[in-house]
Amino acid sequence: MDVKGGPSGAQGRRATLREVAAELGVSPATVSNAYNRPDQLSAGLRERVFEAAERLGYAGPDPLARGLRRRRAGAIGVLYEDRLSHAFADPAEVLFLRGFSVATEEAGLGLLLLSGAPGAERDPEMIRGAVVDGFVVYSMAEDDPLVGAALGRRVPAVTVDQPEIEGLPFVGIDDRSAAREAAEHLVGLGHRRFGVVSFALAPDVRSGLADRSRQGAATYGVTSSRLRGYAEALAEGGISWDDVPVYECPMSLPEVGEDATEALLAREPRPTAILALSDQLAFGVVEAAEGMGLSVPGDLSVVGFDDVPEAARATPPLTTVRQPHEEKGLRAGRALVARLREEEVSSPSLLPTRLVVRGSTAAPRSRA
Amino acid sequence: MDVKGGPSGAQGRRATLREVAAELGVSPATVSNAYNRPDQLSAGLRERVFEAAERLGYAGPDPLARGLRRRRAGAIGVLYEDRLSHAFADPAEVLFLRGFSVATEEAGLGLLLLSGAPGAERDPEMIRGAVVDGFVVYSMAEDDPLVGAALGRRVPAVTVDQPEIEGLPFVGIDDRSAAREAAEHLVGLGHRRFGVVSFALAPDVRSGLADRSRQGAATYGVTSSRLRGYAEALAEGGISWDDVPVYECPMSLPEVGEDATEALLAREPRPTAILALSDQLAFGVVEAAEGMGLSVPGDLSVVGFDDVPEAARATPPLTTVRQPHEEKGLRAGRALVARLREEEVSSPSLLPTRLVVRGSTAAPRSRA
DNA sequence: CTGAAAGCGCTTACAG
């Protein structure tokens, strides 16, 4: 059976407020009041308005027209770096959205997901045309043109997990010290040979080893802060950052972490410990190591980042940095709602992190 | 530091198209054309328009005004039964959204998430006021007023995993026969005493055993179809459905499945097999059984539904019904986009399911 | 308690 809309179908022409008014012989203002200000007309007349609306198939004021008049859209946009399908693939981001959705529901606002990559290309038109009252700018590169497009809209915005932007509230964690703690743990266990499985450093995505200059030019704030944190801890342990290979991954997915790990473990001397910028990548690290016949943590220690629920259930359970993703979403959402109401927001809002030591890390085998 | 918007802040008054036109001494139509129909003016003039816009802080045509004029919102709404935070908590729904997002991106549309429960109460106003060009109605009860509100909008809509609605494309699975297959598997293994851990039967959420009449009055299509499928398989095995306790859960979460299971396993004779309507619930079933000192599948066989990624990794790996969640989202999204374009859509679109037998089911211990 | 009027910011035939 084929479904199409006929003239009498669900898509038949909609009635307008004006028509309802005409039907009743009252003014449009009265019909509008029936919906928006019940105290402005008698209960009886209001009832008759709704009856006429029902009869004519009028579903209430057109959202677009009402929005134009009132100057608000009734929704908040989440500006996401990548294709949305990647957001849904990462448990950490889903948790963020989960917390965020609590805030939008509290405020009675819709949650509009906006990807930077419709039709396979990044398109600022999507941002310029989004019917929203504000944006949360989530983990974008600081020079991303989509961020510029969002700011150009001159609506309230909040930044999350990315470089701070003057005048905008920020919600996130102290990525640098959280990363430092992760690396200190491995140094404390006695590791001397490291590898890093990193997120992208900049939007011109590359896959492979990132040299010092590329690291220095990183525009993703989270990535560069974490690398700096790792470097600091290793330096304190007397390990030169120049000797630490950093493999840049285009996406935070286990499969990608596997490829990175294979490259890292093929090097001489072979690393005894790998720092991954996310649990998703770390799962791939473990996978790859085992595929190469290495045991974790016997032959290789692995530390992730995020503490997604799967981390504790993994085999071995993953040592990782816990951060409160859901709380982050909730705070970002509430901060944005507050800005919409022209309330002040204290910023930055820094959430606590904590190293969770589990079974994927151990002292290196002594084999000097 | 506190952040607030000042007159010169990012929220300063926005310029309008008319002002840009005045600045340049051209008509508003020309400025509009610069953005919408580049072929309608010279490249040089177009450049000057953009320069003036930049200077005045004009970010392009206001989405609300443009939307009103063009009669389209540029977004698709997903109407979700419950609080959005529950959608994000269920891997099956996240996979659905993931597939759906691919379709909205293809079409260059935003994805607006609409919960039925803003501010803790179900509110049709949210639906009436949503700035969208169409809805996907996902797993709602057939008599839900929010569905009525969405249909009242007279925009294209698609139904998914719920009772079909005349004139609307439907995407889903054959829940009844999929459930039948799950139950047949247990009957085939020799089980005779069953329990069912079910979703809610109707929106007036109850927690506890659902008698026959409540089952008969179920308004959630998926729930009632699956129960019917189970009943059919058991009947063929000579087991009376009246002897099978059906525990109704308000939400599809492991914790809730635990409570249900404790109630079910306290009954005499104790069930040797439990059918759960989702993997999330099934995880709770296993948890509860183990908490009571029972082994799975030694003392209790458990079958889930969905085959979320966690099912294969669970201990023991979960026997369950696989359904293609992501594909379902993709198809629903594409069907809606097609309706938006007034193309025909073949309906119903039924996706394949398959019983995946893993380690959570076995023959009952003989202890007659 | 009700209505006439203005206008939210834009786009689209159409005429020149």
Next chain:
DNA sequence: CTGAAAGCGCTTACAG
């Protein structure tokens, strides 16, 4: 290649 005019569907002071 450019502009004048009409209008998308509604809401909001304001006057009565």
